[in-house]
Amino acid sequence: MNVIRRIGRSFSPIEKSDEGRDQWPSRAGFLLAAVGGAIGMGNLLRYPSVVFNNHGLQWFIPYLMAIFIIAIPGLILEVAIGQAYQGGTVVAYNHMNKRLKGTGMGLLFIGFVVSTYFNTIVAWIMTFFRHSFQSPLPWQGRSQEFYVQNVLRRVEPIEGSLSADGSSVLSYTQYPGTGIVGEVAGWSAFVWFLTWLCIFQGVAVTGRVVYFTMGLPVVMTIILIGRSVSLPNAGEGVKLYFATWNGGKLASSGIWQAACGQVFFSTGVGFGYYTAYASYNRKFANAVQDAIIIVCSNASFEAIAAFAVFGVVGYLGLDPDSGETLAGSFDVGFVTYPEALAEMPAAPFWAVIFFLTLLFLGVSSAFAMIDAIVTLVMDMSPKLSRPLVVTSLITMMYLLSLPYCTEFGYYHLNGIDAWTSNMALIFVVWSECVTSTTVYRWKDVVSQVGVPAFVTYNVGYFGGQIFGVAVGHAVSPSAGAGLGFGLFIAGTAIALLIAKSPDSRAPRFWGRNLYTSRLWYMAFYSGNQLKRDLNVIVATGKNWSIPVFWSPLLRYASAPILAIIFSFAYPSFYQVRYDPLNIVGFAAAHCCLLIIVLGFIVPKWFDVFIPPERREEGDVITAPHVVSGVIEAHRDHEIESGSAEIEHKGASEPKTP
Template identity: 30%
Template sequence: MRDQWNNKLGFLMAAIGSAVGLGNLWRFPYVAATNGGGAFLIPYFFAIITAGIPILILEYTMGKTYRGGAPVTWARINRKFEWIGWFQVMVAFVIGTYYFAIIVWVLSYIGFSFTQAWGADPSGFFMEYLGLTDGALNFGGIRTNLILPFIIIWAIVAFVMYKGVSKGIEMICRICLPILFVLTLVLVIRGITLPGAVDGLEYMFKPDWEALKDPGVWVAAYGQIFYSLSIGFAIMLAYASYLPRKTDVVNSAFITATANHGFEVFAGIGVFSIMGFMAMQQGVSVEEVASSGIGLAFMTFPTAISELPALNALFGICFFGALLTAGITSMVSILQAVVSGFHDKFDIEHKKAVTIVLVPTFVISILFITGAGMNILDIVDAFINNIGVASGGVIEVILITRFFNPEKLRKEANEFSNFSIGQWWTYSLRIVTTIVLGVMLFLNTKDFIVNGYGNYSSADVNVFGWGCILFVVVLADFLTTMKGKEGYADLDKISQKEAAK
C-alpha cells in the first residue's frame, strides 16, 4: 500500500523543510544585495507570484491527482511525457550525490566551532581541511578526516529514508524545522545587536532602482525562486503524490511559498547584520566581506565568529546547526523524489526502492570527499542547477500549457481549495514563466559554451559539467524504455475509487 502523510500539517512541514535549505541561508542575501538591494524585492516578489506559486500549485495538483512520483505522473498525463519525469528525477539524483558533502562539512564545523579551530586564517584552514587539489580531475585520494562525519550523515539519512514518508521524513521535519527556526532566531537577534549591523542591512536592502532596468536582475530573481522552492526537479510532485485527494493544494502552495520566502528574508537580516559587524571590525566596506555560498559558510562566517566579542562557540554552533538541520530536511526530500520514481513505476517495495537509490548515491558521493571534492561539486552544481533544473522547469510548463489542457488541472486544484485560482494562473505559466525560464536557460547555456566555467580547465568542465547533463539525459532515456509494472501509466483501482468519491 502506498504511504501517505499523517495529515496536511505533516505534508506542509515536509514541503517547507524541502524548500528551506542551504540556499536560503547563504544564497538569497547575497543575490539580493548584488542585484539592486531593496529594489530586488520587486522582481523577487513578482517572480514568486508569476512562477513560484503557480508552479507549486501545478506540481501539487499533478502529484495529488495522478498519484505518483514524477515519471508515473507524467506517464499518466501522456505516455510520451514520461521521459521528462525521469529527467527531473535524475537531476534530483545528481543533486543528492553532492548535497551530502556539504552537510558533511557542516557537521565537522559544528565541532570546530567549540574551539574556533580554524584559527586566524579560516580560508586556508578550509582548503587544508578539504585537502583541495588543483583541479576536478586530480582526485588526491579520499580525505580520512571526512570519513567519520560522512558515515554519520549517511546513517542519519538512511535511517529516515527507510522509515518512509509518514514515519521518517515527516518525523524528521517536525523535529528539525522548529530547531532551525530557533537557531536562526538566535542568529538574527545576535546579528542585529552587533555594532555595524546597520551597515550590513543597508547594503542588503538599500534600493538601487536603476538595477530594475537590467534584465539580468529579473533573471536572477526567477533563478532564486527555482533554487529555493525545490520546483522543477520532481520533489514537490513526489511529495504531493502522498496527499489525500481532498487536500487543499492552492492554500498549501501559498503557505509553503510564504514560509520559505519569509525565512529567506528573515535569515538574510541575520547574515548581513553580521557582515556589517565584520566590515566594521576590519575597517572595510560590507561589499568587500560579503560573499555567497560555500565562501560565506566556511570562510567568511568563521572569521566573523572569531571576531565576536562574546559567546563565539555558541554562535558558531547555532549557525552551523541551522545549516545542518536545513540540509538534512532538504536531503531527504531530494532522495524521496528519486525513490518514488522507482517505487511507482516498477512496483518495488519501499525499502528495496530506498536501497536501489541509496547504494549508487553513496558510491558516487565518495567523489566529493576526495581532494577534488569541492572542485567537482562547484562544477556539477553550476551545470545541474543552471541547465538541468531550468530545463526541467521550462519543459514542464511548455508540455502542460501547450500540449495538455491546463484548465483540467486548474479545476482539479480548485475543487477542494478554500479559494480558487483564476485564469491568471494559466497565463502566468503559459506566457511569463515560459519566457523568463527560456531566456534564463538560453543565457546560462550560452555562457557555459562561450566562456566555460570559472577557472577550471576545459577537461574539468567537459567531464563534470557537460558530462553530468549527458548522464542525466542518457539515464532518463534508459529508465523510460525499461518495462514497468503492468498498467503503471494508468491510475490504479485505489486511485480510481478515490477519484469517484
C-alpha cells in the first residue's frame, strides 16, 4: 500500500488547504470531475429514448424549463454549501442546522445504493466490449437473444398475480435462477478496481484522471455522431429530433414528467458528490458560475450526443407515430444500438468505440458517487488513511454488488433502481429544497413572528403539498390543486393574523406595512438569509452572486414539482406489490426517508459523522438580518489572497543562490 501511495504522490502531488483538507489541483480538475459525475451512460442512452417517445421539437420547452426550475437552483445549493462550509454533505448540512444531518446522510444513501448496481451495468458493457472484437459481431440478427442469454444469462421468473379487482395478491413472483454469472462478476471486479484507481489517492489523482475519463468519451462521441449521421436515411432521424413540431404533445402530462425526470436524473443532483467535490475547492472559488457551467455542459452534451442515436433511428426506420417506443436505457444501449452497429461497415471497430465510450462514461459517474462516501469518512475523527478507507469501501461494495451479478440480477437491479430513482432520490432533493428554505435560521423567524404563526404557515405549506397530491390521485388533479392551494392560502391568512409584530423591519417594500412584513419573515426570510450568508463567501470579489430569486424557486417551484412527482410512486408500487424484488426496492427507498426523518428528530444519533470541533456549528445563535460569519469570511479571504500573492511573488522573483 505504501508503494502504491508513493507512486500516486509522484504522479500527482497532494495539495492541502489551511485547514488540512485536500484541494483540487486546478479549477478545471474540479469542473471535469463534477461534469463527469453528471455526464454518464444516461446522457447517451436514456435521453434519446425519452426524446423519441415524446418526439418533436416541442420536447425542449419542458426540458429547458426543468433545467432552470429544478437543476440549476438545486446544483447551486449543493456546490455552494460544500465550498462555503468545507465539508461533505453531512458536515455541510449540520452547519446549516444540526437537525439536517439526516438530509446529508440521505444524499449519501442514494449514492451508496445506486453505485452498488451501477457498476454491474458497466460490467454488462464490458461483456459486449469483449465480444466486439469478433467479425461478424456475435449478436448480428439476434441482439435481444444475445443480450438476455449471453450477457445477462438471466432465468425468467414465474410471474405472480393480483386478484381481478387488484385488491389482493394471489401469488408472489418466484425467481428460480439464483446462480452467479461468472463473467459479469469478473468484469464487475475489474470495474470496481478502475474505480479504486481513480479515487484511492484523493482529488490530486482524480483531478488528473478526469482529463482522460471525460476527454476520451467526448472524442469518441463526436466520432459516433459523424458515423451515425452518415448512415442511409439518417436524415429522417435527425429531422424527427430537431425539425418536427408536434405542439399537441404539450397538452399531455407525460412529456412534462419525462422532461423533469430526465433533467433531474441526468444532472446528478441528490447524489451528494457535488457537495463533496466542492468541499475540496478553494473556499472563495466561483461556486455559482461553476454550478451553471456543470448544468449547461451536461445539457449540451446530451443534446448533441443524441444525434448519434437519432442517426441510427433514421437508419433503422423507427417512427414514434407508428406506435413504436424506445424502452429504457438498457434496451437502447444493449439491443437497439448494437443491432445497428452489426449492420454497419467495419462493424467491430464501431462496436469497440461505442462500448469503450460507455465504459468511460460509466466509470466517471461511478467514482464520483463513491468519493462522496469517502469524504464523509475522511471528515470524521480520528483521521484515517484514505487508501485504507477507499480499499475497504470498494471491497465491501463489490461484495454487496454480487446479487446483481446473478441469474436474477437484472430483475433485482430494476427493482432497486425503480424505487431509488422514483422515490428516495426525489424525496432527498425535495428535502434539500424545503429544509434549506425553512429550517435554516428558523429561530430568527420565530423571534419576529412567534412560534404559533411560524408553525401555522408551515402547516399550510407542507399540508398543501401532502394533502393536495393525495386528493389529486384519489379524486382528480383539479380537486387536488384546489385543496393544496386552499390549505396553503388558509394557513398563510391565519398565520398573518396571529403573528406578532416584527421588531426588525423587513427589507424594501415588504416593510411598508405590518402584514407584508410578517409575510416576508414566514415566506422568504430563511432562504434569503441563506443566500446572503453564502454570498459572503462564494460571491467574493468578481465571483457571481447567488441571485435573489434563487430561494423562492427552491421553495415554491422546485419543491412542489418534486412533491407531485414523488406522489406517483405509491400508486405504481400498488400495481407490482406481488413482486418480492420490487418490495425490497420499495423498502430500501423508505430506509432513506427514515434516515432523513430520524436526523431531524434525534440529530445526536448522527454526531459520530461530524468532527467534535464542528458539531456545534449548526446551533449558533444569530440575530435577524445579521449576516453570519462576515468577519471570519473576510479574514479567511485576506489570508487566502495573501497566500496566493506570496506564492505568485515566489514564483516570479529570481531565487538567490
